[in-house]
Amino acid sequence: MQTNRELFYRHLALTSDAPLAIEIEYARGVRLFTPQGKSYIDFISGISVSNLGHAHPEIVQAVANQAGKYMHTMVYGELIQSPQVKLAEKICNLLPERLDSVYFVTSGSEAVEGAMKLAKRYTGRNEIVSFRNAYHGSSQGALSIMGEESWKNPFRPLLPSLRLLDFNQTEQLNQITDNTACVFIEPVQGEAGVMEANPEFLSALRLVCNRTGTMLVFDEIQTGMGRTGSMFAFEQYGISPDILLLAKAFGGGMPLGAFISSNEIMASLANNPPLGHITTFGGHPVCCAAGLASLEIISREKLHDLALGKGEWIRNKLKHKNIAEVRGKGLLLAMDLGDEKKTRRLIELALEHGLLTDWFLFNPHSVRLAPPLIISEVEMEEAVTILLRCLDLL
Numbered sequence: 156m157q158t159n160r161e162l163f164y165r166h167l168a169l170t171s172d173a174p175l176a177i178e179i180e181y182a183r184g185v186r187l188f189t190p191q192g193k194s195y196i197d198f199i200s201g202i203s204v205s206n207l208g209h210a211h212p213e214i215v216q217a218v219a220n221q222a223g224k225y226m227h228t229m230v231y232g233e234l235i236q237s238p239q240v241k242l243a244e245k246i247c248n249l250l251p252e253r254l255d256s257v258y259f260v261t262s263g264s265e266a267v268e269g270a271m272k273l274a275k276r277y278t279g280r281n282e283i284v285s286f287r288n289a290y291h292g293s294s295q296g297a298l299s300i301m302g303e304e305s306w307k308n309p310f311r312p313l314l315p316s317l318r319l320l321d322f323n324q325t326e327q328l329n330q331i332t333d334n335t336a337c338v339f340i341e342p343v344q345g346e347a348g349v350m351e352a353n354p355e356f357l358s359a360l361r362l363v364c365n366r367t368g369t370m371l372v373f374d375e376i377q378t379g380m381g382r383t384g385s386m387f388a389f390e391q392y393g394i395s396p397d398i399l400l401l402a403k404a405f406g407g408g409m410p411l412g413a414f415i416s417s418n419e420i421m422a423s424l425a426n427n428p429p430l431g432h433i434t435t436f437g438g439h440p441v442c443c444a445a446g447l448a449s450l451e452i453i454s455r456e457k458l459h460d461l462a463l464g465k466g467e468w469i470r471n472k473l474k475h476k477n478i479a480e481v482r483g484k485g486l487l488l489a490m491d492l493g494d495e496k497k498t499r500r501l502i503e504l505a506l507e508h509g510l511l512t513d514w515f516l517f518n519p520h521s522v523r524l525a526p527p528l529i530i531s532e533v534e535m536e537e538a539v540t541i542l543l544r545c546l547d548l549l
């Protein structure tokens with residue numbers, strides 16, 4: 156009989172030459188366990204998904220309860236499903252008043268695709284603006300607005316009428332015009348290596364969008380659900396988007412995404428043609444039940460507020476001659492070593508020492524640090540001690 160490792164390499168379509176290839180037996184809290192009994196501290200939360208760690212009992216219970224009641228019943232938007240409506244109500248109550256209509260999908264890329272269609276349909280325009288080093292997903296529309304040429308060139312032709320601007324360059328914002336349907340932006344660019352938007356830049360962007368009637372789309376797929384120290388990163392900038400995108404941690408570990416806007420804007424997907432956006436599995440009731448439990452826990456335990464202090468704690472401890480800079484907001488952090496080889500080696504060494512970190516798509520000299528928001532001080536101490544020991548070994 157072939158081992159799981161052999162089957163993994165034999166039958167899984169792999170798009171990387173060097174997958175981590177660690178077999179997972181089970182996961183609890185901030186730790187992943189292998190069948191051989193080795194454990195790893197998960198210091199990346201499955202790329203910003205497991206904000207409540209692994210197997211949180213309330214989420215497990217919510218999943219089990221809902222699975223026992225019903226799973227899939229009908230395509231999205233036909234039947235009234237309690238987990239969907241409760242989650243939509245709860246998330247809208249946390250958002251500005253005009254973000255009061257939720258379209259559920261199953262992934263980040265799908266949220267991006269839905270938002271593109273919504274903005275084009277509502278404005279009647281077709282130009283889409285995005286920023287260099289942005290990551291919005293891997294489907295063809297999301298790939299089209301990716302801010303890094305080498306990743307998308309082999310897949311052309313992609314969407315037409317795109318404009319790529321430099322992040323944080325206010326003087327380029329005049330390229331947003333009456334022809335622009337929407338602007339996609341991550342308030343903190345994740346895959347660029349945790350690059351924060353300047354508040355003045357975002358304010359200027361909001362004003363330009365207001366003036367030109369362009370929809371401002373915030374991709375909070377990675378920054379949302381408390382990761383950066385507020386429930387949504389935009390709250391820290393004093394402005395709000397016309398369309399908000401969520402996914403990753405939104406489903407509490409289950410596949411769930413959403414694009415959220417106003418009832419008036421969303422109504423444009425209901426005519427000419429009707430059923431302007433269709434999904435079979437979007438808002439799956441088990442995923443919404445998990446998402447609802449997760450949102451309740453984050454709100455109740457104020458994990459978003461705590462993320463600020465925890466991020467600060469980690470940054471204060473990470474002082475080492477091999478660290479050029481630690482950037483970040485809340486618990487979305489990048490430890491920049493200023494050197495690609497050292498970064499790769501550090502990630503390998505950390506893994507050998509039982510700490511799972513990772514790299515960033517568009518920043519080869521920084522290490523990704525994004526632990527679950529529930530991480531305790533003792534666990535942070537353990538993780539930072541491993542990192543400092545590995546930095547010594549470089």
Ligand code: PMP
Nearest residue numbers: 262263264290291292345376377
């Ligand atoms: N937007 C951002 C900011 C992301 O970080 C990601 C995933 N890394 C996506 C979109 C795409 O999400 P998904 O992989 O669920 O399609």
